[in-house]
Amino acid sequence: MVYDAFRTNGGPTQHAPHPSAVTVDVLEVGFIFAVCILFVCFALTIPGYKGIARLYLTMRIVVSFFIASAILLGVLGQEWESAEIVTKTPYKAFANREITAHVGIKIGLGSVNITLKGDPVHQNLSISDKVDFIETINYNERFHWAWRQGRFGYGPYAGRISREFREAQYRGLPLPILWVAEYFVLDGELIRWGRSYRTAGWFTNEVLWTAFPLWAIANILTFIMVFYAGWMFVLTGVCMLTSTIIWATLKWGYQPLVIPFEDDHLITHYGPSFYLVIVGGVVSVIYGAIIVMMDLWFKRQISEYFGQDLLHDAEDFYPEKNIEEPEMGMAEPSIPRRLFTRRMTRRNKSELYKPHPHDASVSSLSAAAYQNPVFQPMEHHDDVFNDEPARTNGRKSQQPAYTESEIL
Numbered sequence: 001m002v003y004d005a006f007r008t009n010g011g012p013t014q015h016a017p018h019p020s021a022v023t024v025d026v027l028e029v030g031f032i033f034a035v036c037i038l039f040v041c042f043a044l045t046i047p048g049y050k051g052i053a054r055l056y057l058t059m060r061i062v063v064s065f066f067i068a069s070a071i072l073l074g075v076l077g078q079e080w081e082s083a084e085i086v087t088k089t090p091y092k093a094f095a096n097r098e099i100t101a102h103v104g105i106k107i108g109l110g111s112v113n114i115t116l117k118g119d120p121v122h123q124n125l126s127i128s129d130k131v132d133f134i135e136t137i138n139y140n141e142r143f144h145w146a147w148r149q150g151r152f153g154y155g156p157y158a159g160r161i162s163r164e165f166r167e168a169q170y171r172g173l174p175l176p177i178l179w180v181a182e183y184f185v186l187d188g189e190l191i192r193w194g195r196s197y198r199t200a201g202w203f204t205n206e207v208l209w210t211a212f213p214l215w216a217i218a219n220i221l222t223f224i225m226v227f228y229a230g231w232m233f234v235l236t237g238v239c240m241l242t243s244t245i246i247w248a249t250l251k252w253g254y255q256p257l258v259i260p261f262e263d264d265h266l267i268t269h270y271g272p273s274f275y276l277v278i279v280g281g282v283v284s285v286i287y288g289a290i291i292v293m294m295d296l297w298f299k300r301q302i303s304e305y306f307g308q309d310l311l312h313d314a315e316d317f318y319p320e321k322n323i324e325e326p327e328m329g330m331a332e333p334s335i336p337r338r339l340f341t342r343r344m345t346r347r348n349k350s351e352l353y354k355p356h357p358h359d360a361s362v363s364s365l366s367a368a369a370y371q372n373p374v375f376q377p378m379e380h381h382d383d384v385f386n387d388e389p390a391r392t393n394g395r396k397s398q399q400p401a402y403t404e405s406e407i408l
Contacts, residue, residue, distance in 0.1 A: 025076075025077075025078050025113075027076055028073065028076050028077060028078065031069075031072050031073065031076055032069070032073070035065060035068065035069045035072070038065065039061065039065050042061045042065075043058075043061065045057070046058055046061075052304070053304075053307060056304070056305050056306075056307070057307075060222075060305075060306070063283065063287055064215075064219055066280065066283065067215055067233075067236065067237075067280050067283060067284045067287075068212075068215055069280075070240065070276050070277055070279065070280025070281075070283075071208055071211050071212050071215060071236075071240065071277075071280065072212070073273060073276055074208050074240070074243070074273055074276060074277035074280070075109065075205060075208050075209060075212075076108075077108060077272070077273030077276070078106045078107075078108040078111070078113050078273070079106050079107075079108070079271030079272045079273045079274075080107055080108055080109065080247060080270070080271055080273045080274045081106075081107040081268040081269065081270055081271055081274070082104070082105065082106045082107065082268065082269065082271040083104065083105050083266045083267055083268045083269065084102060084103070084104035084105070084115075084266075085102070085103055085104075085261065085263075085264040085265070085266055086100065086101070086102050086103075086119060086263075086264070087100070087101070087103060087261040087262055087263040087264045088100050088261075088262050088263055089101060089103065089175070089176045089261055089262060090175050090176075091125065091135075091137070091174055091175065091176075092172065092174055092175060093172070093175065095125065096127065097125050097127065098262075099118055099123055099125070099137060100118070100119045101116055101117055101118045101119055101137055101176065102115070102116070102117045102118075102119060103115070103116055103176050103180070103261065103266065104116075104117075105180055105259075105266055105268065106271065107197060107268065107271075108201070108273070109146075109201035109202075109204055109205045109208075109247075110144060110145065110146030110147065110201055110205065111142050111143060111144040111145065111146065112142070112143050112145075112161075112180075112181070112184055112197070113140065113141070113142045114139075114140075114141050114142075114143070114177045114180045114181060115139065115140045115141075116137065116138075116139040116140075116174055116176050116177055117137065117138050117139075118135075118136075118137030118138065121136060121137060121138050122134055122135070122136055122137075123135055123137055137174075139173065139174060139177060141168065141173060141177050141181075143161045143164050143165060143168075143181050143184065143185075144160050144161060144164065145159060145160060145161040145184065145194055145197070145198040145201070146160070146198075146201070146202075147198065147201075147202050148160065149187075149195060149198065150162060152187065152188075154166040159194075161181075161184055161185055161194060162185050165178070165181050165182070165185045168181065176261075179259070180259055180266065183257070183259055184197065190255070193257055196251045197251075199250060200246060200247050200250040200251055201247075203246050203250060204243045204244075204246045204247045204250075207239050207242050207243040207246060208239070208240065208243045208277070210239050211236045211239035211240050211243070214232055214235050214236040214239060215232075215233075215236045215284075217232050218232030218233045218236060218288070222306055223306075223308075226291060226295050226302055226303070226306055226308065227291075227292060227295045227296075229288075229291060230287075230288040230289070230290075230291030230292035230295060231288060231292060232288065233284050233285070233287050233288025233291065234284070234285050234288035234289060234292070235288075236281075236284045236288070237280075237281040237282065237283070237284030237285030237286075237287075237288065238281070238285065239281075240277050240278075240280055240281030240284060241278065241281040241282070241285070243277060244274060244277050244278050244281070247274065248270075256268070
């Protein structure tokens, strides 16, 4: 029958194993793909804007996602330092044949990646001319040290990289890979490269992850308060640049990592992940500084860039003047006071304590009114405000000392 075709004894179809070397970092590629998906989703909203607002939105999306991708790829990237050479080297234990291969090393924050690729990939390693033994030389192994140092040795309480190194020995990995990995496993005398990279990777990882929530807060504040959003972008860039400084300086000793081989030496140098974080940090600092300066001196332009109302984050509220006469009938000057300001600049502080012009006029009028006898205690001028003649001790009251026009 059709379902029995290409089957043995009626069992399910089975395929022979086909081991292949790892060519890319799956986690790193996954995050790149995720950032691209988010960028496409936001890019689909761009046609909904008109005129110059469309260009502004595109610039905001590109800059923001570039900073985010620099942070994530810096944390998960495997190329903070790298090196690669072509050399002759022994292949495996108990083999008297040497191979020509590319030996590479890529160091990340929490692991080291070692590659061995033959030149050519398929080589005849037979020790006899009568028998051909073709070997595929294409290896890619990763050893992790995140994040505990562990005890000395290869036991259950040893560090993670020490235990993985012992498993690699049991599996019979090629000698060049074990030779390179051993430099990060040994921890004594002047060979402490594993401890050095583990410590630097730990602090760099923490500072970079701190930059990510700062970036998220900065994007949220662009819809609320542009001034503080600029400062958040500056802090994000400072954290990114600080992480690169930590990685470059927090190393044990001053001797560079040099791994000798027969024809050449593996000498590490800074890789793409290191420079990507530097570029992302510089872009973030410049972007935030521009936002802060434009919010101080070019409010209308920065408001148009972020699509906000010009008065949204710059309103100053003053209380209404409430002049109440005290019990004695004398008007006291009112003092204007700022109840709430969204941002207190130096100029606003000087204006806050500047007397209002109305205060001087009220003070002068109050003083003049107080000197007028009409506003003296009422028992001395009762007859001024009476329409009918008042009698005091059987006598008619005198005419008021002041006329109505004089009082006014």
